[in-house]
Amino acid sequence: MRPVDLPSYSRNLHPGAWWLWAIGLAAAASRTTNPAILLIILGVTGLVVAARRSDAPWANAYAAFLKLALVVIAIRVVLQSLLSSQSQGVEVLFTLPEIPLPDAAAGIKLGGMVTAEAVLRAFYEGLQLATILCCVGAANALASARRLLRSVPGALYELGVATVVALTFAPQLVTDAARVRAAHRLRGRDDRGLRSLARTVMPVLEGALDRSVELAASMDSRGYGRTTDAGRVSRLTTGLLTFGGLFGVCVGMFGLLDGSSPPMLGLPSLLAGVALSSCGIAVGGRRTRRTRYRPDPWALPEWMVSGCGFAAAAAMFATAAVDPAALHLPGPLAVPEVPWIAVGGVLIAALPARLAPSPPSGSLHRAVSSPARSSFEASLAADQRRETA
Amino acid sequence: MSTAHRLIRLRPRSALALAVTSLLGLVAFGWPLFADAGSAVDTSHSADAPWLFVVLLPLLAAVILAELTEGGLDAKAVAVLGMLAAVGAALRPLAPGAAGIDPSFVVIVLGGRIFGRGFGFVLGALTLFASALITGGVGPWMPFQMFGAAWVGFFAGCLPSLRGRWEVWLVAGYGFVASVGYGALLNMWFWPFGAYGPEVSYVAGATLLENGYRYGAFWLTTSLGWDVSRGVLISTLVLLAGHPVMSALRRTARRAAFDVPTEFGVGSSR
CATH class of the missing domain: 1.10.287 (Helix Hairpins)
Known part of the structure; x- marks a missing residue:
C-alpha cells in the first residue's frame, strides 16, 4: 500500500473526487422533496466541509452558498405568498391587503389570502434547490480550483x-x-x-x-507555445469528430424538442453526438504532448470519496424505484416519513469527513510568502523542462 | 489601419463551429419556449429535462473553445487574454449585489472591440470562468453565464469600425443593449426550474406565444430593474473611461505587434 492510499497521510484530495461526491449528493437531492431527507443532506455537506476544508481563500465559499440558499428559500416563500391563490389549499394562515391590478394582467393576483399549503410547498421546493446549491458550494469549498485546472484536456x-x-x-x-x-x-x-x-x-x-x-x-x-505539428490527418480527424458530434447533438436536440419525432431521434443521437465531440476534444489534445508536473494521484481515498457520493445517489434512485411515495409528501401538510434506504445512502456520504485525508495545514502561508508571479514562472519553466526532457 | 487587431482569427472552420454551438447554446437557453407538448423534454411528465441542458452546455463550451484555439494560441494572446480576464475577474467581486451589477462587462466589451470578435468570445467565457473560480462560484449557472458573456464579447468585436468621438458613444450604447440583453437571456436558464406564481411561471406544453408572454412578465417583474441599472453602469463607465482604456489596449496591440507574422528564414540571421 502506498502512503497516498492511507487516509492518515495529509494531502489535498484530488478535486475531481470532491466534485463527483458533490454531484452524487446533488443528484440524490434532485430526486426528492421530502424535507427530512433534504435536511439530512444539508447536514452531511456541512459536516464534511467543516471537517475537511483547507485554509485556502475559497474554503469560505460554503458560507456564501448557504446564504444564497437561504435567499432562494426566502424569495420563493415571499413570492408564493404574494401570488398565492386558494386553489393550492384551504388552510388560511393570514390575509394580506389585496392590490387591484388592471385587466391586462389577467389572472395575476397580488396579496389576499395566504394558505399554509402554498407557503409550505414553496418552502419544500425552495429547500430542494437550496440543498443542491449547498452541495455545489461544498465542492467549491473543498476542491482547489488551481488543481482542477491541471486536469483540463x-x-x-x-x-x-x-x-x-x-x-x-x-x-x-x-x-x-x-x-x-x-x-x-x-x-x-x-x-x-x-x-x-x-x-x-x-x-x-x-x-x-x-x-x-x-x-x-x-x-x-522559455519556449512556450511549442506544439508538435498536428498534421493534416490529425486535424481532419479532429474536425470530423467535432462536427459529427455537433451534428448528432443538433439532431438529438431537435428530436427531444419535437413531440412527433420517433424516440430514436432524441436521446440516443444526443448521446452519440456527445461521445463523438468528447472524442474530438481528446484527439485534438494530442497535438500538445505534455507531461504533468507532479500530477495529483488518484488513490484509494479518491475512490472511497467518490464512491460515497455514488452510494447516496444509488440509494436514492433505488428508493425512487421501490417506494416513490416516500420521496414526495402526499400533501404539504403531511408529516414527512423517513425512508431508511435513502437516509442510509445519504449518511454513507458523510463518511468522507473521516475517509478523506486532512488537507496539509499551513500550505497557504508558504504560497503567500513566495511571490505569486515568480512561482507561476517557476512552474511554467518546470513544465517546459519536462516537456523538452 | 484596421480597427481590430485580430488576436484569434476566425477561420471558416472555426466560424462554422461557432455558429453551430451558438445555435445549440441558444436552444439550451430557450428550449422552454420551443418544446412541443408531448415531446421528450415536456416537464409535465419528467422533471429532469432542465438538467439535460445544464449537463450539455459545459461540453458545448469546451468544444467551441477548443475549436477556436485549435491552431494553438501564441504566448502574447495567452498573456493578454489572461491579464484582461484577471482585470475582469478582479472587478467582479467589487460589484454590489451578487449577480446583478457587474462592471467586468466593460473589460469584455472593450477587449472584444479592440482585439476582434474571436478574442471577444474567448475573453467573455474566460473572464466569467476565472471569476467563478476565484470567488468559489462554480455551479450549474456558470456555463450559461460563460455563453452569455462570450456573445457579449463577440458582438462587441462585430461593431462597425468608427473612430474618434463617436466610437465611445457607439461602444457605450452597445454596452447598454448588451447588458440588458444578457440579463434577459440569463434568467431563462433557471426560469423553468421553479414556480414563482401562477402567471409568471413556465407551463410545460404551452404554446410559444403563451410561454413567451409569461417569460416577459417574469422578466419585467423580477430582473428588469437590475438589468437596466447594470446597463446604465456599463455605458457610464464606457463613456468615462472608454477612450483612455481603448488607447491603452491599442498601444499594447502595437507594442506586442500582433499582426506581424514572424518568419525565420535564411536571410534573417547573419
Missing part, C-alpha cells in the same frame, strides 16, 4: 494557462491598486471619491497590460 491547454495567469494576477491587481492609492496619498491628493477611483484605475490597467507584454516575452523566451 490538452485541447484546452492554452486556455488553462490563460486561466492560471488570470488567477495568479487578479489578487496582485488589488495590491497594485493599493500601491497607486498610497502614491496618491503621499502626493497629498484625496484618496476617496469617484475622482480618485478614476485616477487609480488607469495606472492599474496600464500596469497590467505592460506586465502582459513582459509575461508574453518571458514565456516566448
Whole structure:
C-alpha cells in the first residue's frame, strides 16, 4: 500500500473526487422533496466541509452558498405568498391587503389570502434547490480550483494557462491598486471619491497590460507555445469528430424538442453526438504532448470519496424505484416519513469527513510568502523542462 | 489601419463551429419556449429535462473553445487574454449585489472591440470562468453565464469600425443593449426550474406565444430593474473611461505587434 492510499497521510484530495461526491449528493437531492431527507443532506455537506476544508481563500465559499440558499428559500416563500391563490389549499394562515391590478394582467393576483399549503410547498421546493446549491458550494469549498485546472484536456491547454495567469494576477491587481492609492496619498491628493477611483484605475490597467507584454516575452523566451505539428490527418480527424458530434447533438436536440419525432431521434443521437465531440476534444489534445508536473494521484481515498457520493445517489434512485411515495409528501401538510434506504445512502456520504485525508495545514502561508508571479514562472519553466526532457 | 487587431482569427472552420454551438447554446437557453407538448423534454411528465441542458452546455463550451484555439494560441494572446480576464475577474467581486451589477462587462466589451470578435468570445467565457473560480462560484449557472458573456464579447468585436468621438458613444450604447440583453437571456436558464406564481411561471406544453408572454412578465417583474441599472453602469463607465482604456489596449496591440507574422528564414540571421 502506498502512503497516498492511507487516509492518515495529509494531502489535498484530488478535486475531481470532491466534485463527483458533490454531484452524487446533488443528484440524490434532485430526486426528492421530502424535507427530512433534504435536511439530512444539508447536514452531511456541512459536516464534511467543516471537517475537511483547507485554509485556502475559497474554503469560505460554503458560507456564501448557504446564504444564497437561504435567499432562494426566502424569495420563493415571499413570492408564493404574494401570488398565492386558494386553489393550492384551504388552510388560511393570514390575509394580506389585496392590490387591484388592471385587466391586462389577467389572472395575476397580488396579496389576499395566504394558505399554509402554498407557503409550505414553496418552502419544500425552495429547500430542494437550496440543498443542491449547498452541495455545489461544498465542492467549491473543498476542491482547489488551481488543481482542477491541471486536469483540463490538452485541447484546452492554452486556455488553462490563460486561466492560471488570470488567477495568479487578479489578487496582485488589488495590491497594485493599493500601491497607486498610497502614491496618491503621499502626493497629498484625496484618496476617496469617484475622482480618485478614476485616477487609480488607469495606472492599474496600464500596469497590467505592460506586465502582459513582459509575461508574453518571458514565456516566448522559455519556449512556450511549442506544439508538435498536428498534421493534416490529425486535424481532419479532429474536425470530423467535432462536427459529427455537433451534428448528432443538433439532431438529438431537435428530436427531444419535437413531440412527433420517433424516440430514436432524441436521446440516443444526443448521446452519440456527445461521445463523438468528447472524442474530438481528446484527439485534438494530442497535438500538445505534455507531461504533468507532479500530477495529483488518484488513490484509494479518491475512490472511497467518490464512491460515497455514488452510494447516496444509488440509494436514492433505488428508493425512487421501490417506494416513490416516500420521496414526495402526499400533501404539504403531511408529516414527512423517513425512508431508511435513502437516509442510509445519504449518511454513507458523510463518511468522507473521516475517509478523506486532512488537507496539509499551513500550505497557504508558504504560497503567500513566495511571490505569486515568480512561482507561476517557476512552474511554467518546470513544465517546459519536462516537456523538452 | 484596421480597427481590430485580430488576436484569434476566425477561420471558416472555426466560424462554422461557432455558429453551430451558438445555435445549440441558444436552444439550451430557450428550449422552454420551443418544446412541443408531448415531446421528450415536456416537464409535465419528467422533471429532469432542465438538467439535460445544464449537463450539455459545459461540453458545448469546451468544444467551441477548443475549436477556436485549435491552431494553438501564441504566448502574447495567452498573456493578454489572461491579464484582461484577471482585470475582469478582479472587478467582479467589487460589484454590489451578487449577480446583478457587474462592471467586468466593460473589460469584455472593450477587449472584444479592440482585439476582434474571436478574442471577444474567448475573453467573455474566460473572464466569467476565472471569476467563478476565484470567488468559489462554480455551479450549474456558470456555463450559461460563460455563453452569455462570450456573445457579449463577440458582438462587441462585430461593431462597425468608427473612430474618434463617436466610437465611445457607439461602444457605450452597445454596452447598454448588451447588458440588458444578457440579463434577459440569463434568467431563462433557471426560469423553468421553479414556480414563482401562477402567471409568471413556465407551463410545460404551452404554446410559444403563451410561454413567451409569461417569460416577459417574469422578466419585467423580477430582473428588469437590475438589468437596466447594470446597463446604465456599463455605458457610464464606457463613456468615462472608454477612450483612455481603448488607447491603452491599442498601444499594447502595437507594442506586442500582433499582426506581424514572424518568419525565420535564411536571410534573417547573419
